[in-house]
Amino acid sequence: MAASEVDVFANEDKRTLELSGHVGFDSLPDQLVSKASAQGFCFNILCVGETGIGKSTLMNTLFNTTFENEEASHYEQKVELRPHTYELQESNVNLKLTVVHTVGFGDQINKEQSYKPILEYIDAQFEKFLEEELKIKRSLFNYHDTRIHICLYFIAPNGHSLKSLDLVTMKKLDSKVNIIPVIAKADTVSRNELEKLKIKVMSELVSNGVQIYQFPTEDEAVAEINSSMNTLLPFAVVGSVDDVKVGNKMVKGRLYPWGSVEVENEKHCDFVKLREMLLRVNMEDLREQTHARHYELYRRCKLEEMGFKDTGTDSQSFSLQQTYEAKRKEFLVELQRKEEEMRQMFVNKVKETEAELKEKEKELHERFEQLKRMHQEEKKNLEEKRRELEEEMNAFNRRKVAAETLMGQALQGCSQQPFKKDKDKKN
8 A cells, every 4th residue: 555545544534433332441541540550650859959958857748757868968079969769658559759869969169060960860860761762672661760750949948039059950950850949948937028038039930031840730620729829839838747736636847935837737838738739639740741841852852962863844754774874874984083083193192202202312312422521521631630640649759769868868977977076086
């Protein structure tokens, strides 16, 4: 069958038929639910914020448990991401939860590169999933998906606006991950200051073009609640796993000398709203947005770098083999070019080294000749001094002999004189 005939059949209007009796495919949603429940779900949360801002406490409060987490110091030399995976179960639904903490974020003196380890971690998870997809023998059914589904960005409550680090980091992350900004430790500021801070934060995000996650409004079942919650961002939250007594009941909260703050009291903070939106209403949408938007963007850019492309406007078919061969030829040409560059670089380096060695050899030869001349001159001077010393020694010896001769004659003359006097006396 020709391709044109296939196109004609494909463009025909679809006919709707009525069934004369029950068939059974209406149970497909139930089958999907049973299969998904048996397989379980995964959900990955990235917590970005300064050390001590309450990331771990909020995670413990969200999931009503205590996660194992090492306490970080304020003296980390660099930003480090520490993922921890947990198996949770609620009403026969299994959830593989991964919480990733950014240890040391914002603690360095130079904070310009603080966001880079976070970007690299997110891209690394995308790369792992893409490698699994491109394998000949894939196992996506059992694959542990570590792609980040949501980034909870913790904003310090003690400022009147966002810090430059917050704006830069969220701007770099908004095309990689779903971002929900939260104001941490909301019980440390007054209600009026909190409202002003919310308005200021959203104004700065909009003016700087930061795209945060918007709760979807396409589904009529959740359109109303999601629309109202979009106007309340960023959420002002308080976290606590301690039970405090308020009236005649025990609730999660914090006890202060002036009173208590209830975590699940919507008049005190937005924790309940965050939990509703994050876990009970939009968890599946966060997973879908991660796969359909952020991962697809990464995948498309990566495949385009590898030389793959979709069918063009001229409706030419796409051949994986041709793309592979073309990319292989480009790689071989590039490899040969780099080999030639390395070879030429090596030859030039050898020539430079030979020229340097020859120059050193010439310098050493000149130095040797100079030392040789100096040695000869010193030898000549020493010979002259030796000859002078020998002449002086010979002259000294001659004078010594002459002096000894004269002394002997003088002694002999002196010994004869007394003998002559005695003889004269006798006469």
